[in-house]
Amino acid sequence: MTTTPDPSPVAPSPVDPSSVDHDDLLSNRPDLRPVIIGGGPAGLTAAYQFGKAGVRSTVLEADDVVGGISRTAVRDGWRFDIGGHRFFTKVRVVSDLWHEILEPDDFLVRPRMSRIFYQGRFYDYPLRAMNALKNLGIIEAVRCVLSYLWVRVHPPKDQTHFEGWVASRFGWRLYRTFFKTYTEKVWGVPGTELQADWAAQRIKNLSLFRAVINSLMPRRNQTDVTSLIEEFEYPRYGPGMMWERCTELIGEQGSDVRLSHPVRRIAHADGRAFEVEAVGPDGPLVLEATDVISSMPLPHLIRAMDPPAPDDVLAAADGLGFRDFLTVALVVPHEDGFPDNWIYVHAPDVEVGRVQNFGQWSPHLVKDGRTCLGLEYFVTEGDHLWAADDADLIEQGKAEMARLGLLDPSRVEAGHVVRMPKAYPMYDAHYQDNVDTIRGWLSEHATNVYPVGRNGMHRYNNQDHSMFTAMLTVENVLADDDADWHDVWQVNVEEDYHEEIR
Numbered sequence: 001m002t003t004t005p006d007p008s009p010v011a012p013s014p015v016d017p018s019s020v021d022h023d024d025l026l027s028n029r030p031d032l033r034p035v036i037i038g039g040g041p042a043g044l045t046a047a048y049q050f051g052k053a054g055v056r057s058t059v060l061e062a063d064d065v066v067g068g069i070s071r072t073a074v075r076d077g078w079r080f081d082i083g084g085h086r087f088f089t090k091v092r093v094v095s096d097l098w099h100e101i102l103e104p105d106d107f108l109v110r111p112r113m114s115r116i117f118y119q120g121r122f123y124d125y126p127l128r129a130m131n132a133l134k135n136l137g138i139i140e141a142v143r144c145v146l147s148y149l150w151v152r153v154h155p156p157k158d159q160t161h162f163e164g165w166v167a168s169r170f171g172w173r174l175y176r177t178f179f180k181t182y183t184e185k186v187w188g189v190p191g192t193e194l195q196a197d198w199a200a201q202r203i204k205n206l207s208l209f210r211a212v213i214n215s216l217m218p219r220r221n222q223t224d225v226t227s228l229i230e231e232f233e234y235p236r237y238g239p240g241m242m243w244e245r246c247t248e249l250i251g252e253q254g255s256d257v258r259l260s261h262p263v264r265r266i267a268h269a270d271g272r273a274f275e276v277e278a279v280g281p282d283g284p285l286v287l288e289a290t291d292v293i294s295s296m297p298l299p300h301l302i303r304a305m306d307p308p309a310p311d312d313v314l315a316a317a318d319g320l321g322f323r324d325f326l327t328v329a330l331v332v333p334h335e336d337g338f339p340d341n342w343i344y345v346h347a348p349d350v351e352v353g354r355v356q357n358f359g360q361w362s363p364h365l366v367k368d369g370r371t372c373l374g375l376e377y378f379v380t381e382g383d384h385l386w387a388a389d390d391a392d393l394i395e396q397g398k399a400e401m402a403r404l405g406l407l408d409p410s411r412v413e414a415g416h417v418v419r420m421p422k423a424y425p426m427y428d429a430h431y432q433d434n435v436d437t438i439r440g441w442l443s444e445h446a447t448n449v450y451p452v453g454r455n456g457m458h459r460y461n462n463q464d465h466s467m468f469t470a471m472l473t474v475e476n477v478l479a480d481d482d483a484d485w486h487d488v489w490q491v492n493v494e495e496d497y498h499e500e501i502r
Contacts, residue, residue, distance in 0.1 A: 031289055032055045032291065032478075033057075033290045033291075034291040035088070035291070035292050035293040036292075037059075037263050038453065039243075039257075040067060040071075040295055041058055041466050042452040042455065044246045044257075045246075045467040046293045046470040047257070048246055048253070048476040049470070050255070050474055051249070051253030052253070056367075060285075061261060062137075062260065063260070064260065065259070067242075067281040068455075070243060071318075072239060072241065073240075078365070078366065078367070078381020078416065079237060079365040079366075081365070082357075082418065083328065084341060084342050084478060087107070087239075090464075091468050093468070095464075101242055102242055102245055106215075107163065107237050108233070109233055110362070112341060113340045113360070114340055114342050114343065115340055115344070116178060116182075117345050118237065121135045134221040134453045137380050144177075146176050147174065149171075151167060154295060159196060160196055161193065162183060162195065162196055163190075163194075164196070165259040166179050166191075170461070171304055181347070182345070182353060185351070185426075186353060187378070188380060190288060193428065194428070195431070197239060197282075231434075237362070237364050238365055241395075256320040258280060260280070261285060262278060262279060263276060263278045263300075264284075266305050266368055266447075267306050271445055272446065273291075273446050274288065275289060276292060289446065289448075291449075291477050292448060292449045295455060296453060297456070298455065301449070302314065303317060303336040303449065309445075316433070316435075320426070320435070321453075322381075322423070322424060322425060323418070323426055324380055324381045324420065324421045324424060325376065325378075325419075325420040325423035325424070326379055328375040328393050328397035329373070329415065330372065330375065330398065330414075331372050332370065332372075332373060333411060333413075334359065334369055334371050339357075340360065342356045343406075345404065349356065349403070350403060351377055351400065352401075353377065355401075356376065373409055375397040375400070378424075398415075420427075424457055431458065439489075448474045448476070452488065454466050457469065457489070460461045461492050465491050472486040473486075
């Protein structure tokens with residue numbers, strides 16, 4: 001629910017999507033042999049854009065499916081989104097690309113509904129003034145307003161961490177009610193150990209004052225005011241449908257997507273990478289590369305460089321952490337679901353952080369008369385949840401839903417577990433310095449290696465921003481001179497709130 005000053009020492013103006021002439025920039029460059037690491041939204045977007053320019057590329061994906069965190073997992077005919085992916089963007093060229101890859105009939109327009117579950121009550125999210133007032137009660141609502149007014153006069157002294165940043169914009173009482181518990185579930189650390197960058201990136205310039213103003217505005221037919229989105233597009237068979245189709249189109253362009261091919265080595269010399277080695281089912285695969293576009297986790301990229309990076313750069317890579325993710329999917333009769341796309345669970349006495357209702361995303365994800373509730377747990381690879389047996393996780397999910405009063409466990413007909421490593425780049429106190437160190441070394445010793453996407457840049461980008469970093473990187477590779485160069489690190493630093501539409 002809930003970003004970071006740009007880590008570059010000189011911060012130029014953010015990229016203006018409307019200034020990019022995508023039709024004229026791309027040209028045929030058969031001399032290029034780009035190797036793309038990662039078959040998620042960023043990597044596949046890069047390959048597709050190269051293909052449109054007449055450039056063939058090779059995509060190396062470590063997993064046996066495409067899509068990265070935007071994949072659609074399938075278990076026994078049920079389809080699961082990894083976290084919920086709304087197809088809404090303010091970047092027009094990304095929206096155009098979505099509709100270029102999929103046919104119009106492949107998209108559903110879905111109503112956006114989400115709520116916060118706290119102390120046995122549902123709160124609309126985004127905030128609706130009357131709903132919040134009713135649930136909080138007049139006395140607590142007044143206390144929250146007074147708490148907000150207090151921080152306007154006495155702001156937290158330290159706003160570099162998440163707790164201080166959010167409290168300064170919402171007040172201490174609302175911070176503890178609506179932000180603290182959920183965010184600490186997501187990241188597994190106290191709010192004082194999480195950098196304000198993540199809050200700034202997810203919340204942008206939203207505050208209690210703006211949230212209340214938004215909540216009092218009419219919901220529809222607004223032309224002069226900012227509103228929060230109430231609808232979004234969604235592929236009928238889940239976001240993986242987008243990337244499965246994109247992979248087919250890349251093949252038709254003459255490029256190659258190699259699954260189950262984790263990259264082990266990137267050879268470089270004289271400031272440039274020239275060779276990429278992966279290990280596939282049939283043994284090693286060595287590819288000559290004029291350019292390397294990497295969406296693999298940034299620490300993995302550095303560890304693959306040959307000859308190795310110096311000790312300080314390796315230490316910076318080791319200092320970058322991730323938060324992992326798993327879904328416990330419970331199959332229940334349709335009437336046991338809820339109208340929301342998802343519910344945020346702020347109750348501190350359960351480990352589940354969010355619950356998706358996949359049937360509300362698309363009826364094509366579920367089966368007739370049934371829906372599937374996806375209980376989301378934010379974990380660290382190897383911890384007690386990640387290492388637990390699937391059967392035990394399903395039982396825990398059932399028990400926690402019963403404790404919350406959201407589901408009768410006897411109504412659960414089946415359960416499935418989906419794990420997703422390295423879902424969220426960690427924004428701890430040292431991550432920005434570590435990223436800066438890595439960027440500086442790459443800019444000198446591997447000038448044709450381009451990090452893109454969420455994990456590739458260690459940046460909490462949404463799918464659309466990850467795609468846009470790839471699109472701009474392809475344009476950089478194809479550009480005739482530096483005058484056409486885009487700073488992809490400026491993507492997603494605008495001050496707008498993600499969920500606002502004007």
